[in-house]
Amino acid sequence: MDSALIPEGAKRCSLPKFSIGMAIVGAVLLWGVWAMFLCWFKGLNQTNMNDYYGFALWIWADLAVIAVGGGAFFTGMLRYIFNIKELKNIINFAVIIGFICYSSALLILAIDIGQPLRGWFIFWHANIHSMLTEVAFCLSCYFAVLTIEFIPNILENRQANKVPFFHHLAHNMHGIMVIFAATGAFLSFFHQGSLGGVAGVMYGRPFAVREGLLIWPWTFFLFTWSAAAYGPSFTLLVTKMTEVITGKKLVKDNVVHLLAKISGWMIVTYIIAKIIDTIYWAYVTAPSLGFKLSHFYTDNSFYGYWILITEIVICGIVPGAILVIKSTRENPTLRLVAIILGTIGVCLNRWVMVLQIMAVPVMPFDTWALYIPSWQEVATTVLPVAYGIMLIALAYRYLPVFPQEKELNSVKPITESE
Amino acid sequence: MTQDNHNNAYKFGMVIDLDKCTGCGSCxxxxxxxxxxxxxxxxxxxxxxxxxxxxxxxxxxxxxxxxEIAYLPRPCQHCGGEGDHGHSPCVSVCPATATDYGYDTGIVSQIYTRCFGCRYCMGACPYHARYFNWWDPKWPEGMEKYLSPDVSPRMRGIVEKCSFCYHRYQAARDKAYYHGDKDHIKEEDYQTACTTACPSNAITFGDLNNPAHKVHQIVKPDPHPDPRNHHVVGKSRNPKVFRLLERLGTNPKVYYLSEREWVRKQGDHYLEGEWDKIKNHHGTTSHG
Amino acid sequence: MSELENKAKNDSTISAGEKIAQKIKDDKGLGQGVILFIIAFVVCFAGSTLLFPKLLYSKKEQPFNFDHYLHVYEAGDCEACHYLREDGSFSGIPKLETCMECHVEEPLGVTDDEVVFVKEYLAKDKEIPWHVYAKQPDCVFFSHAGHIDTGARMDFNECHGPIEETKTSRTYEENRITGYSRDIWGKNIFGIKKNSWDRMKMDDCAKCHKEETGHQGYCFQCHK
Amino acid sequence: MFPFSFEWVWDIGHMIFFGGLWYAVGILSAGMIYVILKAAWDTMSESINNSGESH
Incomplete structure (x- = not known):
């Protein structure tokens, strides 16, 4: 029915089958949208946040999607600025994932603020000394960059490309993409960093505070580094998931291996920096404020040392090692384990740097604060996932996302797919 | 407010005697x-x-x-920030400049119509002094008529906090203007509601910069940075006086007074053996 | 085959740029398009400048007309009704009690407005619900003591305009969204200011403070 | 955000921060304008060339 829209030579499942899949995900999306409107019209009392625990589950989701969305800027930087040719086979998909992540992040921020109609104050009345201001500016600008990077791919749709203007526009945009990618890399560097700075500058919170360079605490650099390290892992993970669901091979192994290798080396270097940072914080920064490390990890039912070990060893050193060593990297199972662990690791890091901070008591006579998210918070956190699945499905069905798809799937007919 | 006023600015602060506080909740x-x-x-x-x-x-x-039991009333600490330069934990993080540090009074403001409810300041404040309006403000019927016209009520979705009853400072300044001495607000003309309501006189409020004010006489603030931690300014030279989480360098303007050592020790975190070394250390000079 | 194509075929040696220029020149629809654009622009412009303020502001008449000119003449000066109290606070618009210092239960004149005043308010001992042109939003603290003779020695015309010369009370306009008086945002929809009293937004306060004191002020100086 | 807004101060911090911001915004918008104009130009010249060659 919609075969005229489907990329030439590509096999896609039937429209009814596709529609049923979309309807199921769409139902989840609507649930999230309903919760979103509840938060907007009834206020943040719909959540289980309180004055002790002022950041919700979705703020973690916000930081996490931005972190894993870092694959777009880093892959883009490698493709366009360092001119690594192989990556052109995955850059489209990396951009789409980035686009989903960043649009979700902006949406979450719009739900999170208590007075959404005043959201523009952050731009208009900007306090440039606040890390959050830098986040807002760079996030919005970088979202514009991702949109610009996504547009040519949309215009390459079979029907759209027949319009001469669109054809030329897509072609010309490819021509100067290096400029957009460079601007994107610049913006990304700062907003990823500023998100890390958000926690690092809170000198009233010994669990979060870090010393640093000039105005930037070390978390600034660690966040940028970790997004660049784990982002490509997430890109690979989503590619793998898409391959499993569609039952097709979409990207050649050499491309996957290259990106995995880059991600691996970035993870290894990051985790070394992270370990140094953790040790310095545990043995110098925190004790200078009167805190022992055990203060942050004991006397409560949830935040134990396990979280530190999981983040650094299981989800840091392990995936880093797997991806760096050639034999394990080229083993599909181990590689999958590594990219899953890596994605969990960076998400866990964001959880620690935004929510655990709220839980740790600072005044000596104060108590741990724990909270359980309400269904509205869960629904609005699931919302971006449903939205992401729908957008990827639509993009995969109608846009030439994977340049190698035709070549890889031309020999034998492939099973039906979504 | 003229620039020269910056030099002889007020620095309003509070000292709370925890031995007098009965925990009655009048404040x-x-x-x-x-x-x-x-x-x-x-x-x-x-x-x-x-x-x-x-x-x-x-x-x-x-x-x-x-x-043994002690009660500790905790208003907004009106932090001067690291080095007492006005970069309070909350002020420096607010993305929309909805809160600022008044260099003329040392009071941290909160502008309700500017705040858009990101709650970053709440995360940054270690004292939990900032509160979010999770609901629309409501009063029992008829009680709206008893609201103070000098204090703006807050709307849902924004952050609020203690202002050291700033409207009382505004009224005192008007009075000083009327009597032709705008630069000298009398101690008794500006007192916060909690100070005047405390039945046991545990709270003392006034200008920490003015040696004639009682709060200055009790606290004897040291104007020099603490030689052991340059972020800390205004440490009390009174051995019985402490501030909450002083080592973080937030430089609160709320001081606490207690004869009891275990109470003073609860004001901050100390590693093993540290308290014994620190407890006798106060401002750089003993005469003040 | 269109006229354009003919031309292009006949004259294939000229460059693409010249062709496009020619194409534009030949396009008879262009003139109509330009006219349509201008009309649309004028409609939108007029709509936004003339209609929008009407939609945005509701008009309210004062309970009855008040003759400032006559009252200043009779009472001697402004301070007879608007004065500073001993605690430095400002009396604002006088209550009925102050009016009754002169209007002792009987009219002093014969105007219709005075009839309304006596019948509706004086006889019923009811306060007059004036609409206050200069009323600032609830979050604003304004110190009269700090600005008039006791403080910055400003003339009240600077903010209120020549109100002592007015014989009638103008219509009060209220912003339907915010509930603020139109005098705050200003009469001119583009925010152009001719007189110092045309507008009283935060930026206007800050500008004067900056000029006079060297600092635009900390938030709490004017907020509550 | 703009030099006429209440919070603006002509200090080094504002100049660096907003300098960087407006620089990035400027590059992005200039790039997009250039690309759109060039695409329009290409489309027009192509349509003229094609119509010329089609006969």
Whole structure:
């Protein structure tokens, strides 16, 4: 029915089958949208946040999607600025994932603020000394960059490309993409960093505070580094998931291996920096404020040392090692384990740097604060996932996302797919 | 406010005698009614109800018969920030400049119509002095007529906190203008609601910069940075006076006074053996 | 085959740029398009400048007309009714009690407005619900003591305009969204200011403070 | 955000921060304008060339 829209030579499942899949995900999306409107019209009392625990589950989701969305800027930087040719086979998909992540992040921020109609104050009345201001500016600008990077791919749709203007526009945009990618890399560097700075500058919170360079605490650099390290892992993970669901091979192994290798080396270097940072914080920064490390990890039912070990060893050193060593990297199972662990690791890091901070008591006579998210918070956190699945499905069905798809799937007919 | 006023600025502060405090809660009640704090339908969850002034209960952790109790009222600490330069934990992080540090008074403001409710300041404040309006403000019927016209009520979705009853400072300044001496607000003309309401006179309020004010005489603030930690300024030279979490360098303007060592020790975190070294260290000079 | 194509075929040696220029010149629809654009622009412009303020502001008449000119003449000066109290606070618009210092239960004149005043308010001992042109939003603290003779020695015309010369009370306009008086945002929809009293937004306060004191002020100086 | 807004101060911090911001915004918008104009130009010249060659 919609075969005229489907990329030439590509096999896609039937429209009814596709529609049923979309309807199921769409139902989840609507649930999230309903919760979103509840938060907007009834206020943040719909959540289980309180004055002790002022950041919700979705703020973690916000930081996490931005972190894993870092694959777009880093892959883009490698493709366009360092001119690594192989990556052109995955850059489209990396951009789409980035686009989903960043649009979700902006949406979450719009739900999170208590007075959404005043959201523009952050731009208009900007306090440039606040890390959050830098986040807002760079996030919005970088979202514009991702949109610009996504547009040519949309215009390459079979029907759209027949319009001469669109054809030329897509072609010309490819021509100067290096400029957009460079601007994107610049913006990304700062907003990823500023998100890390958000926690690092809170000198009233010994669990979060870090010393640093000039105005930037070390978390600034660690966040940028970790997004660049784990982002490509997430890109690979989503590619793998898409391959499993569609039952097709979409990207050649050499491309996957290259990106995995880059991600691996970035993870290894990051985790070394992270370990140094953790040790310095545990043995110098925190004790200078009167805190022992055990203060942050004991006397409560949830935040134990396990979280530190999981983040650094299981989800840091392990995936880093797997991806760096050639034999394990080229083993599909181990590689999958590594990219899953890596994605969990960076998400866990964001959880620690935004929510655990709220839980740790600072005044000596104060108590741990724990909270359980309400269904509205869960629904609005699931919302971006449903939205992401729908957008990827639509993009995969109608846009030439994977340049190698035709070549890889031309020999034998492939099973039906979504 | 002229620039030269910057030089002989006020620095309003408070000292609370924890040995006099009985934990009666008068300060909390007077604060709420003075500052138009709204009610919640169900006030049983204290973690999302608004209490600009909150009384904490401290114990020495010993079992009967050695148990001792102290109460610690906690208003906004009006931090001067690291080095007392005005970069308070909350002010420096607010993305929309909805809160600023008044260099003329040392008071940290909160502008309700500017705040858009990102709650970053709440995360940055270690004292939990900032409160979010989770609900629309509501008062029992007819009670809106008793609201103070000098204090702006707050809307849902924004952050609020103790202002050291700033409207009383504004009124005192008007009075000083009328009497032709705008640069000298009398001690008795500007007192916060909690200070005047405390039945045991535990709270003393005034200008920390003015040696004639009682608060200055009790605290004897050291104008020089602490040689052991340059972020800390205004340490008390009175050995019985301490501030909450002084080592973080937030430089609060609320001081606490207690004869009891275990109470003073609860003001901050100390590693093993540190307290014994630190407890006798006060401002650089003993005469003040 | 269109006229354009003919031309292009006949004259294939000229460059692409010249062709496009020619194409534009030949396009008879262009003139109509330009006219349509201008009309649309004028409609939108007029709509936004003339209609929008009408939609945004509701008009309210004062309870009855008040003759400032006559009252200043009779009472001697402004301070007879608007004065500073001893605690430095400002009396604002006088209550009925102050009016009754002169209007002792009987009219002093014969105007219709005075009839309304006596019948509706004086006889019923009811306060007059004046609409206050200069009323600032609730979050604003304004110190009269700090600005008039006791403080910065400003003339009240600077903010209120020549109100002592007015014989009638103008219509009060209220912003339907914010509920603020139109005098705050200003009469001119583009925010152009001719007189110092045309507008009283935060930026206007800050500008004067900056000029006079060297600092635009900390938030709490003017907020509550 | 703009030099006429209340919070603006002509200090080094504002100049660096907003300098960087407006620089990035400027590059992005200039790039997009250039690309759109060039695409329009290409489309027009192509349509003229094609119509010329089609006969």
């Amino acid at each position: 909390m009640v007077s604060c709420m009614s003075e500052n138009n704090v709204p009610f919640k339908e169900d006030e049983s969850n204290k973690r999302d109800s608004i209490t600009w002034m909150r009384v904490y209960k401290l114990t020495n952790g010993k079992s009967f018969p050695d148990t």
